[in-house]
Amino acid sequence: KNEVEQSPQNLTAQEGEFITINCSYSVGISALHWLQQHPGGGIVSLFMLSSGKKKHGRLIATINIQEKHSSLHITASHPRDSAVYICAVRSGGSNYKLTFGKGTLLTVNP
Amino acid sequence: DVKVTQSSRYLVKRTGEKVFLECVQDMDHENMFWYRQDPGLGLRLIYFSYDVKMKEKGDIPEGYSVSREKKERFSLILESASTNQTSMYLCATWTRNSGELFFGEGSRLTVL
Numbered sequence: 594k595n596e597v598e599q600s601p602q603n604l605t606a607q608e609g610e611f612i613t614i615n616c617s618y619s620v621g622i623s624a625l626h627w628l629q630q631h632p633g634g635g636i637v638s639l640f641m642l643s644s645g646k647k648k649h650g651r652l653i654a655t656i657n658i659q660e661k662h663s664s665l666h667i668t669a670s671h672p673r674d675s676a677v678y679i680c681a682v683r684s685g686g687s688n689y690k691l692t693f694g695k696g697t698l699l700t701v702n703p
Numbered sequence: 704d705v706k707v708t709q710s711s712r713y714l715v716k717r718t719g720e721k722v723f724l725e726c727v728q729d730m731d732h733e734n735m736f737w738y739r740q741d742p743g744l745g746l747r748l749i750y751f752s753y754d755v756k757m758k759e760k761g762d763i764p765e766g767y768s769v770s771r772e773k774k775e776r777f778s779l780i781l782e783s784a785s786t787n788q789t790s791m792y793l794c795a796t797w798t799r800n801s802g803e804l805f806f807g808e809g810s811r812l813t814v815l
Contacts, residue, residue, distance in 0.1 A: 624802055635808035636793060679746070681804075689734060689753060689797075690761070691804075695745040 599680050599694035606701050612667040614697045616680030619661065626691070627654050627665050628679040636679070639665070670701045706730075709794050709807035716814050722781040724810050726794030732805075734797040735777040736761075737769065739790040740809070746793065752777055784814045 596619040606612055616625070627639040640647050640654040642663065647654050651670075656663040667674055680694040710725035726735065736751040738761075748761030750769040758769050766788060770778045781788055794807040 626804055628804070628806075636795075636806040638804045638806070641802050641804070681746075689736075689751055689759070690748060691746075693746040695743070 597680055597682055597692050597694040599678075599697050601697060602695070603698045604700070606670050606699070608671060608701055608703050610670050610701075612670050612674070612699065612701075614665045614678050614680075614699070616663045616665070616694055617661060618663075618680075618682045618692070620684060622658075622661075622682045622684055624683045625656055625663050626681040626683075627663075628681060630677045630679065630696070632676070639678075667699075670699075672701045672703050675699055675701050707794055707796055707805050707807040709792075709810045711810050712808060714810060714812045716784050716812065718785060718814060720784050720814075722784050722788075722812065722814075724779040724781075724792055724794075724812070726777045726779070726807055727775055728777075728796045728805070729775065730796065730798070730805070731774065732796040732798040733774070734799070735771065736795040736797070737767075737777065737779045738793045738795065739763070740793055741790050749779065749792075781812075784812075786814050788812065789814045 598617045600615045624643045626641050628636050630636045642656045651668045653666040677696040677698050679696045681691045707728045734753050737749045738746045740746050747763050749767050752758045752771040768780045792810045796805050
């Protein structure tokens with residue numbers, strides 16, 4: 594079974610700061626997802642990665658397959674980035690099942 | 704835009720009642736999932752379906768059943784609701800073509 598660990602669990606930042614959230618997993622994967630959930634809201638997919646790096650606006654996601662590690666970066670953070678960020682991995686042997694991290698609660702203060 | 708619609712955002716039911724949670728998607732995705740989300744436990748897979756009338760148990764299927772009679776609709780059924788099924792329930796779809804995940808807004812169920 595793939596274990597997914599996220600760090601930190603909670604993160605408080607000031608508006609404008611550079612944010613990094615980390616995700617480590619224990620076995621080989623076919624893809625990794627970064628998800629965002631605003632308080633009381635549904636979940637939105639931010640990125641799907643199988644290698645390298647992706648960028649969307651102020652968000653950047655990277656993955657190092659050899660080290661079994663991924664990072665989500667937020668540049669010039671804003672209070673509207675306050676949310677729970679969840680890492681989820683799809684193991685190589687399974688087309689359907691995801692293993693989720695427990696999430697990182699990010700609070701960005703103005 | 705892909706839309707995954709869950710029938711109810713908030714429900715309050717009594718112990719022993721039968722509960723239906725419906726999920727409808729408009730993108731012809733073959734794979735659909737039901738998760739529950741609890742504080743400190745994250746998302747846990749209840750059931751998933753990879754085709755019409757096909758279903759497989761997830762990690763916590765006990766006390767739940769599912770139905771997928773049409774490709775766009777995946778229903779989660781609690782035959783006899785219990786208080787430990789109080790939770791947020793999330794439906795998701797996934798297509799192998801793009802690999803992207805899409806979630807519904809969630810259904811918060813309280814069982815009294």
